[in-house]
Amino acid sequence: MTEAAQATSSVDSRPLLSVEGLHKYFPAATSRFRRNERFIHAVDGVNFTLAKGESLGLVGESGCGKTTTGKMLVRLVDPTGGHVIFDDGVGEPTDIATLHGKPLKEFRRHAQMVFQDPYDSMNPRRTIFDTIAEPLQVQQVGSLVDRIDRVTEMLALVGLTPPRAFLFRFPHELSGGQRQRVAIARALIVEPSFVVADEPTSMLDVSVRTGVMRLMADLAAGLGISYLYITHDLAVARYMCSRIAVMYLGKIVEIGDTEEILRSPQHPYTRALLSAVPVPDPTVKRPPVMIEGGVSTVVNPPAQCRFYARCPLADDYCKTNDHPPLEHKGQEQIVACYKA
Amino acid sequence: MSGAPLLAVEDLTLHYATRAGEVCAVDGVSLTIEKGQALGLVGESGCGKSSLALALLRLQPDNAQILSGKVLLDGVDLVSLSDEAMRAYRWNRIAMVFQSAMNALDPVYRVGDQIIEALEQHVPSARKQLIERVQELYDLVNLDHSFIARYPHEYSGGMKQRAIIAMALACEPDLIIADEPTTALDVIVQDHILREFGNIRRELNMSMLYISHDMAVIAEVSDVVAVMYAGKIVEYGTAEEVFTRPIHPYTQALMSAFPSVTGEKHELATLGGEPPNPLGLPPGCHFHPRCPFATDICAEQEPPTVRRGEHWADCWNPPEEQGDD
Numbered sequence: 180m181t182e183a184a185q186a187t188s189s190v191d192s193r194p195l196l197s198v199e200g201l202h203k204y205f206p207a208a209t210s211r212f213r214r215n216e217r218f219i220h221a222v223d224g225v226n227f228t229l230a231k232g233e234s235l236g237l238v239g240e241s242g243c244g245k246t247t248t249g250k251m252l253v254r255l256v257d258p259t260g261g262h263v264i265f266d267d268g269v270g271e272p273t274d275i276a277t278l279h280g281k282p283l284k285e286f287r288r289h290a291q292m293v294f295q296d297p298y299d300s301m302n303p304r305r306t307i308f309d310t311i312a313e314p315l316q317v318q319q320v321g322s323l324v325d326r327i328d329r330v331t332e333m334l335a336l337v338g339l340t341p342p343r344a345f346l347f348r349f350p351h352e353l354s355g356g357q358r359q360r361v362a363i364a365r366a367l368i369v370e371p372s373f374v375v376a377d378e379p380t381s382m383l384d385v386s387v388r389t390g391v392m393r394l395m396a397d398l399a400a401g402l403g404i405s406y407l408y409i410t411h412d413l414a415v416a417r418y419m420c421s422r423i424a425v426m427y428l429g430k431i432v433e434i435g436d437t438e439e440i441l442r443s444p445q446h447p448y449t450r451a452l453l454s455a456v457p458v459p460d461p462t463v464k465r466p467p468v469m470i471e472g473g474v475s476t477v478v479n480p481p482a483q484c485r486f487y488a489r490c491p492l493a494d495d496y497c498k499t500n501d502h503p504p505l506e507h508k509g510q511e512q513i514v515a516c517y518k519a
Numbered sequence: 520m521s522g523a524p525l526l527a528v529e530d531l532t533l534h535y536a537t538r539a540g541e542v543c544a545v546d547g548v549s550l551t552i553e554k555g556q557a558l559g560l561v562g563e564s565g566c567g568k569s570s571l572a573l574a575l576l577r578l579q580p581d582n583a584q585i586l587s588g589k590v591l592l593d594g595v596d597l598v599s600l601s602d603e604a605m606r607a608y609r610w611n612r613i614a615m616v617f618q619s620a621m622n623a624l625d626p627v628y629r630v631g632d633q634i635i636e637a638l639e640q641h642v643p644s645a646r647k648q649l650i651e652r653v654q655e656l657y658d659l660v661n662l663d664h665s666f667i668a669r670y671p672h673e674y675s676g677g678m679k680q681r682a683i684i685a686m687a688l689a690c691e692p693d694l695i696i697a698d699e700p701t702t703a704l705d706v707i708v709q710d711h712i713l714r715e716f717g718n719i720r721r722e723l724n725m726s727m728l729y730i731s732h733d734m735a736v737i738a739e740v741s742d743v744v745a746v747m748y749a750g751k752i753v754e755y756g757t758a759e760e761v762f763t764r765p766i767h768p769y770t771q772a773l774m775s776a777f778p779s780v781t782g783e784k785h786e787l788a789t790l791g792g793e794p795p796n797p798l799g800l801p802p803g804c805h806f807h808p809r810c811p812f813a814t815d816i817c818a819e820q821e822p823p824t825v826r827r828g829e830h831w832a833d834c835w836n837p838p839e840e841q842g843d844d
């Protein structure tokens with residue numbers, strides 16, 4: 180087992196998902212005629228575990244590989260390398276990364292994804308009812324009447340009331356936040372084992388968002404649904420996730436207990452991230468952020484620490500050594516930095 | 520700031536026809552934005568923010584109807600312009616960062632070409648100069664130049680958002696409408712972009728309508744704030760007034776429910792009750808079924824406007840005016 184995997188073994192002795200050495204490279208050149216030697220290292224050796232009923236937050240810079248990681252867990256993107264061991268305690272543990280055919284189809288029943296952009300994840304010609312009921316239809320759950328009941332109930336739970344005002348409308352006839360809630364309702368209606376939720380509440384105002392977060396948390400507690408919760412909103416991560424993983428250019432640079440990380444972030448990137456959280460008070464002028472925004476793509480990166488070019492603590496040791504390994508720094512905090 | 524405002528919306532009403540019935544999305548909205556001013560627009564999901572924004576550009580969907588009102592830009596009423604004349608205003612004078620990348624980027628064209636196309640109509644120039652301009656814009660939003668020649672599906676969610684921001688800034692419009700422009704950005708990139716945005720706006724005296732659910736971002740970017748509930752603007756004032764001395768009970772609820780990453784972890788507050796039914800808004804004050812201060816009259820008659828200087832709200836039972844302390 181990897182270091183990251185060991186750190187969470189106290190949460191549950193048998194994790195639902197164990198992600199080991201996960202990679203995804205995309206070709207970087209656009210030429211169709213030359214063989215590609217340059218690759219975007221979108222996800223570059225990621226390890227973590229997800230326990231049954233657990234929510235792991237995944238935060239990090241825009242473009243660092245969060246969505247790609249999430250899509251590999253539900254096999255909407257094929258990994259370049261690595262393993263994703265799925266073990267629901269019922270069937271045999273299986274490696275999702277290499278599944279094909281019927282077993283892959285079987286696996287898909289357990290996994291759902293809430294897409295980052297609720298606009299491009301829905302068929303514009305299907306009504307809201309059809310959209311939400313689709314996973315039920317695919318899995319042939321219940322009669323039409325049952326399905327209408329279930330969909331109506333889900334609509335009410337995500338705050339789309341009265342449900343009859345929404346059932347037979349089309350996705351483009353909804354506001355951004357309403358559509359986002361349709362996506363959540365669709366993912367949760369089949370009571371999956373785990374859900375990759377990619378910025379699922381990013382367009383919701385506080386009060387609606389709190390309701391949706393409660394619903395998701397209740398389902399985690401009641402049905403044991405696990406979430407990989409991708410978000411840039413650290414306050415949301417605080418309320419939804421017992422642990423968070425911080426990603427930077429394809430690598431997890433810090434992972435651990437949420438409160439511990441928020442209280443004492445160890446990695447320089449995590450520290451910068453926390454210092455940049457805006458405050459809801461127009462009279463407060465926040466000090467400038469510790470690091471500048473950078474260009475968030477890595478094409479054939481050098482061996483050294485991924486954060487080297489922007490790190491305020493970087494020195495010669497960082498420059499001449501490989502990217503630092505993840506090591507224990509706190510109780511449950513694991514950090515990849517020579518200086519932490 | 521004085522003189523005629525850049526934008527004046529007067530009594531704008533927009534309805535949608537749906538299979539379930541008529542949806543009143545914008546209900547007699549009036550507001551102004553001065554030259555160089557940033558107006559933050561906040562409100563519950565579905566309250567009509569995007570509908571209002573799209574109507575300003577005359578980009579409302581086919582099933583929408585503007586029932587009444589004017590949208591005056593420098594005194595010209597956009598609602599009554601011909602389609603042809605309206606096209607000259609889009610991008611050049613008013614640009615928009617759409618809530619969804621899908622509405623703005625065409626999946627079959629390279630992103631750079633799409634920005635170049637918008638630029639070309641504004642200032643026809645040699646391709647080399649146009650590309651240089653796109654490179655400048657990409658630097659501004661922290662995107663690698665190699666992405667100029669890439670397709671939208673090769674961008675991450677936040678990269679698409681940044682490309683759209685670059686596109687909106689390309690033609691240096693008088694007014695930029697940004698609808699949840701940073702929902703996919705981490706706080707460091709967001710911070711960088713909002714600062715760059717601020718610099719450009721100051722330099723060009725550009726006005727902005729900024730829609731967001733993120734009250735902290737609203738607090739940072741807005742000069743004035745408008746709060747929308749069920750199709751109506753229910754409160755308006757300087758950012759400082761609205762944040763520190765909110766009048767409307769809905770605004771008060773918005774302010775108190777904000778979760779924080781520091782300090783004690785509090786139980787999250789929610790607004791009780793159900794969001795308003797878009798097909799049948801309650802009579803009187805639309806907020807009355809959820810309002811802790813509601814009295815009988817609130818359910819019967821539309822609330823009056825309470826004014827405290829430039830700061831106003833529509834409410835029957837506003838809190839006592841606080842003295843300065």
Ligand SMILES: Nc1ncnc2c1ncn2[C@@H]1O[C@H](COP(=O)(O)OP(=O)(O)OP(=O)(O)O)[C@@H](O)[C@H]1O
Nearest residue numbers: 352354355356535544564565566567568569570797
């Ligand atoms: N094309 C349409 N046809 C019918 N109804 C629509 C259409 N577009 C939006 N609506 C409805 O109009 C109301 C206002 O929608 P709008 O998109 O303006 O909300 P919003 O304030 O931008 O919300 P959000 O913060 O969730 O994006 C909602 O009830 C929505 O369902």
Ligand SMILES: Nc1ncnc2c1ncn2[C@@H]1O[C@H](COP(=O)(O)OP(=O)(O)OP(=O)(O)O)[C@@H](O)[C@H]1O
Nearest residue numbers: 205221241242243244245246247673675676677678
């Ligand atoms: N289909 C693709 N083809 C080529 N490159 C891709 C593709 N999908 C993603 N990438 C690249 O992989 C990297 C990671 O993208 P990803 O979408 O996983 O980022 P993210 O962390 O989700 O970012 P955001 O927070 O902005 O959504 C980016 O550099 C992106 O350009």
Ligand code: SF4
Nearest residue numbers: 484490493497516517
């Ligand atoms: S290893 Fe060095 S460069 Fe990398 S984050 Fe730590 S201090 Fe910075």
Ligand code: SF4
Nearest residue numbers: 804807810817834835
């Ligand atoms: S008018 Fe009445 S119901 Fe409406 S916000 Fe004021 S007190 Fe509440």
Ligand SMILES: [Mg+2]
Nearest residue numbers: 246295675676
């Ligand atoms: Mg993403």
Ligand SMILES: [Mg+2]
Nearest residue numbers: 354355569618
């Ligand atoms: Mg909207």
